[in-house]
Structures are given as C-alpha cells and as structure tokens.
Amino acid sequence: VILLFCYSVAGQNSLFDWVRDHRVHHKFSDTDADPHNANRGFFFSHIGWLMCKKHPEVIAKGNQLDLSDLFADPLVRYYQKAFIYFRFFLCFIIPPCMATYLWGEDIIVSFITLSFIRYVLSLNFTFLVNSAAHLYGYKPYDTRIFPSQNKWVSLVAMGEGWHNYHHVFPWDYRAAEFGTYSLNITTLWLDLFARIGWAYDMKKPSEKMVRAHAVKYAGVEHPHEVNEEEAMELESEEDKMTAFDYIKNKPSVENANVEDKPIEQISNVETVVKSKSVEEDIHPTVQKRHIKNMNDIASNNNDSIEPISDSDRTTKNKSVEQMNGFESIINNKTGDFINSFHTMMKNNPAVEPMTGFDSLIMTGGILIKDKAA
Structure with a gap:
C-alpha cells in the first residue's frame, strides 16, 4: 500500500x-x-x-x-x-x-x-x-x-x-x-x-555469466579475465528457452514452421531470409551456436562453384519461393547453393530492397551470416 x-x-x-x-x-x-x-x-x-x-x-x-x-x-x-x-x-x-x-x-x-x-x-x-x-x-x-x-x-x-x-x-x-x-x-x-521484508526473491547473475556474455557479445575486453572455452560454456536450458521465446514472439518473424518447434529441431530445409538486419532480429543465443561453423563452411567451399540456372534448379528440385517481394524460404543442401543465391540477390529486382542488409541463411542446419553485395 x-x-x-x-x-x-x-x-x-x-x-x-x-x-x-x-x-x-x-x-x-x-x-x-x-x-x-x-x-x-x-x-x-x-x-x-x-x-x-x-x-x-x-x-x-x-x-x-x-x-x-x-x-x-x-x-x-x-x-x-x-x-x-x-x-x-x-x-x-x-x-x-x-x-x-x-x-x-x-x-x-x-x-x-x-x-x-x-x-x-x-x-x-x-x-x-x-x-x-x-x-x-x-x-x-x-x-x-x-x-x-x-x-x-x-x-x-x-x-x-x-x-x-x-x-x-x-x-x-x-x-x-x-x-x-x-x-x-x-x-x-x-x-x-x-x-524490512518489503522486497524479496532478489536475483542477480553469477559473475561468470556476466563475464562470459560481455566477452562474447560486446567484442571488447571485460575487466575480469575469461577464456573462450569458459565463454562458450554459457549455454543452459534457460538460455535455449529464452532464445526460442524471443524468436517465437518477434513481430518480424513470419515463418510458422519455425514458431512451432524448438530451435534444436529446425530442419535443414527451413531457411528464413528477412528484410531486417540480423543484429536486430536474431537472439544472441541462436547466433553463438553456429558462429564456430562459419570458418568450416568457408574452408569447405574454396573451390569455384558455377552458378546454378533456374532450369537446373527446377530439375534438381531446389525451390526458391518469393515472399513479400524479397523475403524467401530456401530449401537446399549446404554449400553448392550459396553462390547462386548471391547471383539471384544481385540480379533480381524483387530482392533489391535487401541490398545492404545482412542475410540469414540456414542450410544443412548451419546458420550463415553473410552480406548481400
């Protein structure tokens, strides 16, 4: 009172x-x-x-x-x-x-x-x-x-x-x-x-959690020492649920398939390409799980890859659906579609509004953060 x-x-x-x-x-x-x-x-x-x-x-x-x-x-x-x-x-x-x-x-x-x-x-x-x-x-x-x-x-x-x-x-x-x-x-x-008993259940995070989060997501040295292994261990069931709830309720997320299941169960043929910046839309917990795979993907795709034409893509049953003019759901295998996707992004006027924004590509269960040139 x-x-x-x-x-x-x-x-x-x-x-x-x-x-x-x-x-x-x-x-x-x-x-x-x-x-x-x-x-x-x-x-x-x-x-x-x-x-x-x-x-x-x-x-x-x-x-x-x-x-x-x-x-x-x-x-x-x-x-x-x-x-x-x-x-x-x-x-x-x-x-x-x-x-x-x-x-x-x-x-x-x-x-x-x-x-x-x-x-x-x-x-x-x-x-x-x-x-x-x-x-x-x-x-x-x-x-x-x-x-x-x-x-x-x-x-x-x-x-x-x-x-x-x-x-x-x-x-x-x-x-x-x-x-x-x-x-x-x-x-x-x-x-x-x-x-005096007016405030109770007063919570605060552990020092380790604060240090790890600061090192991974701020990109600057924190006053307290922390190594990368310790930082990567900051992954609890509570973090995963928080990340799922964050994406599930985000106003910009329109993919019902992603909303219906936990992050860990998203299949390798579900990809969301959004018109907004990745930094604004993707929860840190989602990004950190796949950041270590980016270098592996780059090293595995050093060989030049010929762009795939629309006819080849149809023959191989690799679908590209246009959503709202420039948002797409892409179903494909890892690696061999990346170059053709960039070609589509550059040449297709329907996706021109995405120029300059980060693209989010999830293929083969791996999150790739890249820049549309």
Whole structure:
C-alpha cells in the first residue's frame, strides 16, 4: 500500500499499464511492438509515444503477455479503478499543501514548484531512460542492442541509466553489474526494503555469466579475465528457452514452421531470409551456436562453384519461393547453393530492397551470416 502511494506521487500511467508496457518493451525492445521504440527517433521514444496512438503490434503483443499476476492482485485491481483520484491528489494537491502547512511556504510558490516544476522534471528524467539511454552511451555487455550505459541518465534517474546491462540481465534487481550506491540509489532503496521484508526473491547473475556474455557479445575486453572455452560454456536450458521465446514472439518473424518447434529441431530445409538486419532480429543465443561453423563452411567451399540456372534448379528440385517481394524460404543442401543465391540477390529486382542488409541463411542446419553485395 505504501509503495502504491509512492508510485502515485510520480504521476505516471496506472500501475497496470506501466507494468504491461514495460514487459512488452523488454520482450520486443526497439521493434514495432515496443511502446517507445527508439528506432523511431529521440522525440518519439522520449515523449512522442504518449502523444499518438499505439502501433498495432504494441497492442497485439501486449494482449499476448501473461498478466495473470496483476489480475490476481486485489490491490492492483482496486488501484486501476481509482487511479485518477490517487494521481490527482497525491501528485498535484497534497505535496504543495504539505509545504504550506508544515513550513509555511507560500501556496502559489508551492503549487508552481511541487505540482508543476517537480512533475515536469521527474517525468523527463524518467523518459531519458527510454530515449537517451537507448541512443547514447557505451555497450560493454552487448553491442547488438540499442540500450547503452549512460552515467548522466543514471545520475538523474537514480541508477536507471546502466541500460545495456539491464536489458541483458533484466531480472537483476540492481539494474547494474556492481550494484554500488553512488550512481544507483534505486539499489540502495531495494536493499533497505529487503531488510524490512518489503522486497524479496532478489536475483542477480553469477559473475561468470556476466563475464562470459560481455566477452562474447560486446567484442571488447571485460575487466575480469575469461577464456573462450569458459565463454562458450554459457549455454543452459534457460538460455535455449529464452532464445526460442524471443524468436517465437518477434513481430518480424513470419515463418510458422519455425514458431512451432524448438530451435534444436529446425530442419535443414527451413531457411528464413528477412528484410531486417540480423543484429536486430536474431537472439544472441541462436547466433553463438553456429558462429564456430562459419570458418568450416568457408574452408569447405574454396573451390569455384558455377552458378546454378533456374532450369537446373527446377530439375534438381531446389525451390526458391518469393515472399513479400524479397523475403524467401530456401530449401537446399549446404554449400553448392550459396553462390547462386548471391547471383539471384544481385540480379533480381524483387530482392533489391535487401541490398545492404545482412542475410540469414540456414542450410544443412548451419546458420550463415553473410552480406548481400
């Protein structure tokens, strides 16, 4: 109850809406299903998303989330009904009245400073997490995502600016690797709440997991030593399920065959060529399983390969289906189709929109990340 009162002072959306939007944001970060998609620019991700209708994908994916814990909480249900009154009185009326009553502040000054200036500043400090922390900063844990480490955002948002780490390990209650209190006041409050029983089940990843993820996905040296073998061992059943859920629910994935089965069961004739960048669409766990095979494939295909004509391809029953003008599902064997595919990509105007984007080819159960010239 006390936390609900504190939340009302911030004057943001209802608790139910906030939790739902935050879960959608993490599950589909910086895609069309993200309520404040940073791909649409600073203004939109900062405050523009509150000034226009939600993208259809945001609504569709939000309706698919499991929100049973919120519906089962009687306090959340009651707060949702009385939210307008809580926000009006606790955010705009009570703060200036307290200043006037307790230490004799002028009522006009109290309303200007506590009802308006405080409200505008607190909202913008919070919104910087969605905008600045997704567009500016460094990425020591994963360079393939938008969220970044931004100490200035952490300074004004009480520790919420260590966003690259937060999106890699969203279940870490500290929202930062080291959990120090200097630029992370939120962690201090959570630790205090844990001491009095208000916060519990506080989780954080092991140091080994953080090190391994940083070395593999950030492409920079981490402060702690880690070798490649140790990094490659970071593969648990939880990681695999997370990767599958990520691909299964991605708005850009349209292949029903891939959605129906775990990653390990995708056959060697199922290939997805997507119009969006591989860095944005493919979960790190999927990429890391096949990255070691790339050099083997390159070495096995040193011999020149004659391009396969359309008639030969038909004779050999090697199908190429056009999807949406430039997306394709390709069924073929490993190796001998790669050159002909590049020829098709260069000469076929129907696939021209993919020029400059990464192509994803899965043939023979091996993921190949290549560049369409």
